[in-house]
Amino acid sequence: MSTPPKRMCVSPSFDNSFEKRGKKISIEGNIAAGKSTFVRMLQKVSNEWEVTPEPIAKWCNVQTTENAFEELSTSQKSGGNLLQMLYDKPSRWAYTFQTYASLSRVRSQLQPVSPKLREAEHPVQFYERSVFLIIKLSFSLLINGQQMCLAQCLFESGDLNETEWAIYQDWHSWLLNQYESQIELQCMKRLHLRGREEEQGIELEYLEKLHYKHECWLYNRTTQVDFEYLKDLPVLVLDVNDDFKNDKIKQECIIDKVKEFLSSL
Ligand SMILES: Nc1ncnc2c1ncn2[C@@H]1O[C@H](COP(=O)(O)OP(=O)(O)OP(=O)(O)O)[C@@H](O)[C@H]1O
Numbered sequence: 001m002s003t004p005p006k007r008m009c010v011s012p013s014f015d016n017s018f019e020k021r022g023k024k025i026s027i028e029g030n031i032a033a034g035k036s037t038f039v040r041m042l043q044k045v046s047n048e049w050e051v052t053p054e055p056i057a058k059w060c061n062v063q064t065t066e067n068a069f070e071e072l073s074t075s076q077k078s079g080g081n082l083l084q085m086l087y088d089k090p091s092r093w094a095y096t097f098q099t100y101a102s103l104s105r106v107r108s109q110l111q112p113v114s115p116k117l118r119e120a121e122h123p124v125q126f127y128e129r130s131v132f133l134i135i136k137l138s139f140s141l142l143i144n145g146q147q148m149c150l151a152q153c154l155f156e157s158g159d160l161n162e163t164e165w166a167i168y169q170d171w172h173s174w175l176l177n178q179y180e181s182q183i184e185l186q187c188m189k190r191l192h193l194r195g196r197e198e199e200q201g202i203e204l205e206y207l208e209k210l211h212y213k214h215e216c217w218l219y220n221r222t223t224q225v226d227f228e229y230l231k232d233l234p235v236l237v238l239d240v241n242d243d244f245k246n247d248k249i250k251q252e253c254i255i256d257k258v259k260e261f262l263s264s265l
């Protein structure tokens with residue numbers, strides 16, 4: 001009897017091993033806590049670290065799909081500023097904003113990994129806020145000990161009504177479940193200093209609420225989360241009250257803490 005043909009021995013694909021080697025870190029924190037500044041600093045630390053910034057440009061200039069405006073002139077193509085619309089009239093635009101923000105986050109977090117990172121021995125992907133804003137997060141680096149629950153805040157202030165909140169949670173959970181295996185993740189002074197026009201009307205009360213939400217979510221860990229395992233995800237709290245932007249020694253100190261955190265995972 002002839003021996004049966006040998007089965008192809010499929011070694012674990014490179015992609016799988018990347019998934020095993022790689023770490024995904026979400027950088028969370030209040031508005032203008034310093035997340036972008038921090039991730040820009042991280043980007044320079046190692047070739048094995050890559051950063052996915054928040055897709056804010058998309059929110060400030062919402063475009064229709066390419067084909068849809070083939071006939072339009074450049075000025076007609078210019079999109080609406082949804083972030084401005086949100087802050088001008090939250091009761092009208094909160095739902096639209098949350099929907100679009102989630103969609104654009106999922107999209108950017110599903111971007112293929114760069115070849116350079118794929119080949120790295122200890123690849124780390126940092127996300128400036130994750131799609132798991134309130135529902136899910138993995139390893140988190142927390143800046144200023146605050147939690148971000150923006151959508152929930154809008155619901156509590158009445159800018160999202162019961163129906164909108166229910167619909168938002170329904171499709172947001174669905175979306176996360178769909179992509180779970182692929183996206184496993186893991187103030188006022190600075191806000192004015194940065195001077196982003198859309199945000200100049202934000203009130204201290206809103207930032208305080210966000211601060212409290214961050215505390216409950218990532219520090220006290222009292223926010224209800226969808227899955228049991230999320231309760232125990234490691235969180236690193238960084239105090240960024242000090243200005244590290246122009247201080248090499250402070251930067252090194254923070255980076256050392258990040259490295260220590262990564263090696264403990
Ligand atoms: N450690 C720091 N010390 C002093 N100023 C800082 C520090 N980190 C950031 N800033 C300044 O604070 C402002 C807000 O910082 P940044 O844009 O990084 O915040 P963010 O958390 O990314 O904001 P957002 O929530 O809007 O995305 C900027 O003007 C920045 O230069």
Ligand SMILES: Nc1nc(=O)c2ncn([C@H]3C[C@H](O)[C@@H](CO)O3)c2[nH]1
Binds near residue numbers: 054083133154
């Ligand atoms: N309501 C709300 N929901 C979100 O998911 C969300 N993500 C970001 N933002 C706002 C905060 C900054 O002004 C600005 C840049 O972070 O965008 C959000 N606002």
